Amino acid sequence: MKLGPRLNDLEKRVGNLERRVGHLEGQAKRASPPPAASAREEASPRCPGCRLPMEERGGRCVWCGFVMDAASPGRA
Numbered sequence: 001m002k003l004g005p006r007l008n009d010l011e012k013r014v015g016n017l018e019r020r021v022g023h024l025e026g027q028a029k030r031a032s033p034p035p036a037a038s039a040r041e042e043a044s045p046r047c048p049g050c051r052l053p054m055e056e057r058g059g060r061c062v063w064c065g066f067v068m069d070a071a072s073p074g075r076a
């Protein structure tokens with residue numbers, strides 16, 4: 001009974017699997033969008049009236065006076 005060839009075969013298979021997993025991980029990292037972008041979007045909502053960034057959500061636009069409460073997306 002020889003274990004040598006079997007071990008070699010197993011090592012080759014594990015090597016292949018490791019390469020595949022590494023490749024998949026790289027793909028997943030590239031596919032997922034950076035979380036900072038959405039966070040920035042949340043932090044600075046834009047006024048539906050004048051399209052300028054508003055400092056506070058649900059308040060009144062300091063540029064054109066648009067009241068955000070009236071157009072809140074959660075109310076629809």
Ligand SMILES: [Zn+2]
Pocket residue numbers: 047048049050051052061062063064065066
């Ligand atoms: Zn405005």
